[in-house]
Amino acid sequence: MPAATDTIELSIVMPCLNEAETLATCIDKANGYLERSGVVGEVVVADNGSTDGSQEIARAHGARVVDVPAKGYGSALLGGIEAARGTYVIMGDADDSYDFSNLDAFVERLRAGDQLVMGNRFRGGIAEGAMPPLHKYLGNPVLSWVGRVLFRSPIGDFHCGLRGFHRQSMLDLHLQTTGMEFASEVVVKSTLGGLRVTEVPTTLDKDGRSRPPHLRSWRDGWRHLRFLLIFSPRWLFLIPGTVAFLFGLIGTLALAFGPVVFGDVGFDLSSQVYLAALTVVGYQSVLFAILTKIYAQHEGFRIPRSRNFDRLERRISLESGALLGLALFLVGLAIAIWQFAVWAAADFGPLEPGTTARTAVLAALFMMLGAQTVMAGMFLGVLKVGLRKE
16 A cells, blocks of 8 residues: 555556455456556555455455445446546456556556546457457447447447546546446547547456356446437437438428329329328437437536537427427318318318328328427426436
8 A cells, every 4th residue: 555645646446346256366466566567556446335245355455445335337436436546547347357467558648648548358359258249249349339430439449347547537527327338438428528538458358256247238238328329319310310301391292282203203192101200200300319418418418519509409498399389280280170171162072082191191290290399398398397416
């Protein structure tokens, strides 16, 4: 342990939940690295409620134990990071899958000014049996690719558990998530926040525990994906939804006046029905993008804002949504009433099927869009209710 008068440069933080089998090995490797390298540092074990004696093992091997009552991988790490005394933090799992005795590359990049240094297991080497095939060939590559595309991140391994960062820079990001998606939040917020982000090769060995890992593939994979979606409504929902809405609406309106022919290809009633459905789906996607961004900001996720969105957010409310939705609904209702009047004028006899159906599709479309807008406005009202948070 460093002397009380020493300035601690590096805190090595390990989240812990019943890691008695491997914790001592990890702490010994970390302390061995500090002794060999001459880095003034400490080992912090962020215990998340272990019942197997992990706390006593950690103290016996020279680590400082921080009790974190709030459950979850992210909660444990946040507690450890907040309690750390070092300028830099390197975090890693306490299952002996990461080599805490070889942290030189991380410290070198941190000292050079990088604010987040990610390990890349695919570049450094994955031992046989260390990563399930589902994670190695599908989960990690796909989620990392999604993160790179949506956020223009340079990181090739979003979910590597061994990573280093400038402690205060990370605290300034106001990290929020408490579960496994914390791994994605660190990378995404660092990228969006303009931090200097790099990665170095690291290795992954087989988990040293005899029990199954805490990770649940499908549940935690979905939580990572859900987090990425919350942070990327523009490219995932807003732009595709706008294109679908405009294409569908223009097509539906054009076919309301009769068939449309392009060369040898003709479009009529069935095409109008599908285009109306596309309009509804696109409109719902646009609404979802707007509501998701407002929700994310309301919950404290610091997403980059734009002036256009700020102006839009100031103008939309439960009342404005209700008025716009009512107007759209009344347009559809007016078309339906006009169609009913035409039917009444014909003594409620048979009408020309094609013309009648095309008009009915148009009326139904506007009424659906109106109802969607009203409900979105009501949901927005729920989001904007001021609540006291503990």
